[in-house]
Structure formats: structure tokens, C-alpha cells
Amino acid sequence: MLRPLRVAASRSGNPIVPSLTSRPLPSGHSQLCILRTSAIGDVTHVVPLVRTLQSKAPTTRLTWIVGKLERRLVGDLPGVEFITFDKGKGRQGLRDVREALAGRRFDALLHMQVALRSNLLSLAVKADRRIGYDRARSKDLHGLFVNERIPARSGEHVLDAMASFIEPLGLEQTQVRWDIPVSCEDHAWAAEQLPGDLPTLLVSPMSSHTVRNWRVERYAALIDHAMTRGMRVALVGGPSQAERALxxxxxxxxxxxxxDLTGKDTLKRFMGLLARAAMILTPDSGPMHMANAAGVKVLGLHAASNPDRSGPYSDRRWCVDRYDAASRKFLGKPASAIPWGTKIEKPGVMDLIEVSDMVDRFEACASFLGLRLPG
Known part of the structure; x- marks a missing residue:
């Protein structure tokens, strides 16, 4: 005798159903809410999903709950309603979102963030379908706040994982497109800082995970090498005391x-600088993914994190990858034997990347770009 299928209940009271089959949104003007508030790199990964939805479900109204800082980068995407979540306000930030959504109901919520605060924030969204991460990628009670899950996969880049949120809706992301708007004023500011057409290397040395940062003397050595080779080099970063000190x-x-442009730009001005740059040197960070979105070649520094999961999505040829070496040294096993997405944020992990490693990638990238460097 067949037993009836038993499914768990979510906090909303609806059963959690695995997304084995897709169901399209209702025909006509359906409403879809995206919840991804942070961080800069991850928000950048959501933009292609928005572009796909606009292309394949053009009558769907899109609402995106996004962080205050992150909105400064993506908040002028056309055709999207943005609702700001200011986490710095604490409970008031949650109340502000609830008030903005009062009386509204969505056909589906794409709950793309698993932190407990985001799970609580998702309760402000009234939606018939609440699509969240698969069990392996859930944490902080995420499963209690969704009633559908994306396909369970391992070995995906973060951008591809986010793209899979539209699969339960019967859609597929087949093209990755950003086209993040940058104003004429921001381009003009960038042109004042980087006039002419000299080949330019941007150096963005700090990650929010400071253990991912390279040694000061190694950054300096790569800058010296690039300038000796005739590259214009600009040091960039945010206005924080830590970035100024670095x-x-x-x-x-x-x-x-x-x-030295540290602390002088904004997110949009930085996009303007990227439009005038050939390469950027950076650890795993938001600027890495902004640069990739702008089509700039990334000299990525990877040891604490896996570039195949969180490196520049479009082109990782110019990155130095010491993730497997880090896994063997600090965890005693190859990267293939540890869970996908494991961060090896151990003191000294970035020392596995030598200056010569990055000089090699710099020279290879310059050759690929056809840069005629006189040095």
C-alpha cells in the first residue's frame, strides 16, 4: 500500500514542496518580489536575473527589497520598484519595510538570503509562493520561511545559484547581462580622474573579510611592476578608516x-572608473564583481575562497587560484574533499599567493588585451 506523501509545513502554514516541477506565474500582470539585501557582490549577481525576468516575463511587476548601500548601485535599474531595508535602523528598519508593503500581496517571493535577519524580514512579504534555497544551502531556520525550494545542486557559481530561483517559475537564465546604469556625471567625474586613454590598472586592496587581503608589501610590489611597465595605476577604496589605513x-x-582615489568615489563613480580601466587587482570582494559586470579583466587573489564559486563570473583566467593549496595546508585535504563553498579564512592563507604569481597573470592579461607597454 502506498503511503501518502508527507511534507513539512513552513512558518506561513503552507507545505514545503520541492521544486521538481515548475509552475509559471499567472498570466497577465503578476507581481514578484525579490528579497536580496546584501552584499554588493551578491546584489550584482541578482541583476542578470532581473534582466532575464524583464525579457521572459515582461508583464510581471518586479519589486526588490535591497539594502541601503546596495541600492546606490542598482536602485536606478529601469522597470523595478525598490524598497530599501536599512539594517542600521534595527527594528525600525524592519517596520519601514512592513509599512511599505502593507496591504500588498505577491504571486511569488524569491527569498534569496538565508541570514536570520533576512528570514524575519521576509515575513513582511505576503506571497502565495515563497521560493527559497535547497536544504543544503539553508541556514538560520530558512526552511521555516519558504514553501518551495530551488533545485539542489552543488558546484555552482553563486550567480548560477541565484539564477536558479526562476526555475520553479518555468523560466531559465540563458544569457547573463548586467548593463548597470551609470550617469553622464559619474562618467565625467571618472574622466577627470583618469584622463586620456592610458592603459589603467585599478587596485582595490580590501575585502570586507580582512583575512582575504594580500600583504601590503605584495600589493606595493605589483603596483611597482605595473608602473614600471608603463601602466597608469590608481588605488581605490571606500571611505572607512580601515581602507584609508591600508x-x-x-x-x-x-x-x-x-x-590615490581612496575614499573619493561612490559606487556609481567607481563604475565610471571601471569604464576607463583595463584591469583591476583585488581579492574576493564586491569591487571584483562590479568589475566583472563592467567587463573589466580581474586579477583576482584567491586562496581563502574558491574562485569557481565566488570568483569573477565571466572570466577567471587572470586570477591566481591557491584554494586547493590552502585546503591541503589548513584543512589537511584537497579542495575536492571539502564541502562546496567552504571558506578557508585562516591567518596567513593569502601568503600562498606570491608576487611572481600575480606578475605572471598581469603580463598574460596585458598580452591578451594587446596592450603595448613600454617598460
Whole structure:
């Protein structure tokens, strides 16, 4: 005798059903809510999903709950309603979102963030379908706040995982397109900082996970090499004291100082700088993914994180990958034997990347781009 299928209940009271079959949104003007508030890199990964929805479900009204800082990057995407979540306000930030959504109901919620705060925030969204992560990628009670899950897969880049959120809706992301708007004013500011058409290397040295940062003297050595080869180099970063301190430390070790734009740009101005750059040197960070979205070649520093999961999506040829070496040294096993997405954020892990490793990638990238460097 066949037993009836038993499914768990979510916090909303609806059963959690695995997304083995897809169901399209209702025909006509359906409403879809995206919840992904942070961080900059992850928000950048959501933009192609928005572009896909606009292309394949053009009558669907899109609402995106996004962080205050992150909205400064993506908040002018056309055809999207943005609702800001300001986590700095604490409970008031949650109440602000609830008030903005009062009286509304969505055909589906794409719940794309698993942190407990985001799970609680999702309760402000009234939706018939609440699509969340598969069990392996869930945490902080995420499963209690969804009633459908994306397909369970391993070995995916973060961008591809986010793209799979539309699969339960009968859609598939077959093209990755960003086209993040940048104003004429932001392009003009960037042109003032980087006039002319000199080949330019941007150096964005800090990740929010400081253990992913390279040694100061190694940043300085790569900057010296690039400037000796005739590249214009600009040091970039945010206005925080930590980023200012790291920039000053690097400037104190270089033979000739690069342009110092640390703390002078905004997210949109940085996009303007990227439009005038050939390459960027950076650890796993938001600027890495912004650069990739802008089509800039990324000299990525990877040891603490797996570039196949969180590196520049479009082109990882110019990255130095020491993730497997880090796994063997700090975890005693190859990367293939540890769970996908494991972060190896151990003191000294980035020392596995030598200056010569990055010089090799710099020279290979310059050759690929056809840059005629006189040095």
C-alpha cells in the first residue's frame, strides 16, 4: 500500500514542496518580489536575473527589497520598484519595510538570503509562493520561511545559484547581462580622474573579510611592476578608516606613488572608473564583481575562497587560484574533499599567493588585451 506523501509545513502554514516541477506565474500582470539585501557582490549577481525576468516575463511587476548601500548601485535599474531595508535602523528598519508593503500581496517571493535577519524580514512579504534555497544551502531556520525550494545542486557559481530561483517559475537564465546604469556625471567625474586613454590598472586592496587581503608589501610590489611597465595605476577604496589605513600602508611601500582615489568615489563613480580601466587587482570582494559586470579583466587573489564559486563570473583566467593549496595546508585535504563553498579564512592563507604569481597573470592579461607597454 502506498503511503501518502508527507511534507513539512513552513512558518506561513503552507507545505514545503520541492521544486521538481515548475509552475509559471499567472498570466497577465503578476507581481514578484525579490528579497536580496546584501552584499554588493551578491546584489550584482541578482541583476542578470532581473534582466532575464524583464525579457521572459515582461508583464510581471518586479519589486526588490535591497539594502541601503546596495541600492546606490542598482536602485536606478529601469522597470523595478525598490524598497530599501536599512539594517542600521534595527527594528525600525524592519517596520519601514512592513509599512511599505502593507496591504500588498505577491504571486511569488524569491527569498534569496538565508541570514536570520533576512528570514524575519521576509515575513513582511505576503506571497502565495515563497521560493527559497535547497536544504543544503539553508541556514538560520530558512526552511521555516519558504514553501518551495530551488533545485539542489552543488558546484555552482553563486550567480548560477541565484539564477536558479526562476526555475520553479518555468523560466531559465540563458544569457547573463548586467548593463548597470551609470550617469553622464559619474562618467565625467571618472574622466577627470583618469584622463586620456592610458592603459589603467585599478587596485582595490580590501575585502570586507580582512583575512582575504594580500600583504601590503605584495600589493606595493605589483603596483611597482605595473608602473614600471608603463601602466597608469590608481588605488581605490571606500571611505572607512580601515581602507584609508591600508591605502596609506601601501603608499608607504611603493617606489613611485600611484594615483590615490581612496575614499573619493561612490559606487556609481567607481563604475565610471571601471569604464576607463583595463584591469583591476583585488581579492574576493564586491569591487571584483562590479568589475566583472563592467567587463573589466580581474586579477583576482584567491586562496581563502574558491574562485569557481565566488570568483569573477565571466572570466577567471587572470586570477591566481591557491584554494586547493590552502585546503591541503589548513584543512589537511584537497579542495575536492571539502564541502562546496567552504571558506578557508585562516591567518596567513593569502601568503600562498606570491608576487611572481600575480606578475605572471598581469603580463598574460596585458598580452591578451594587446596592450603595448613600454617598460
Amino acid at each position: 591605502a596609506d600602508a601601501i603608499l608607504g611601500q611603493v617606489a613611485r606613488p600611484p594615483l
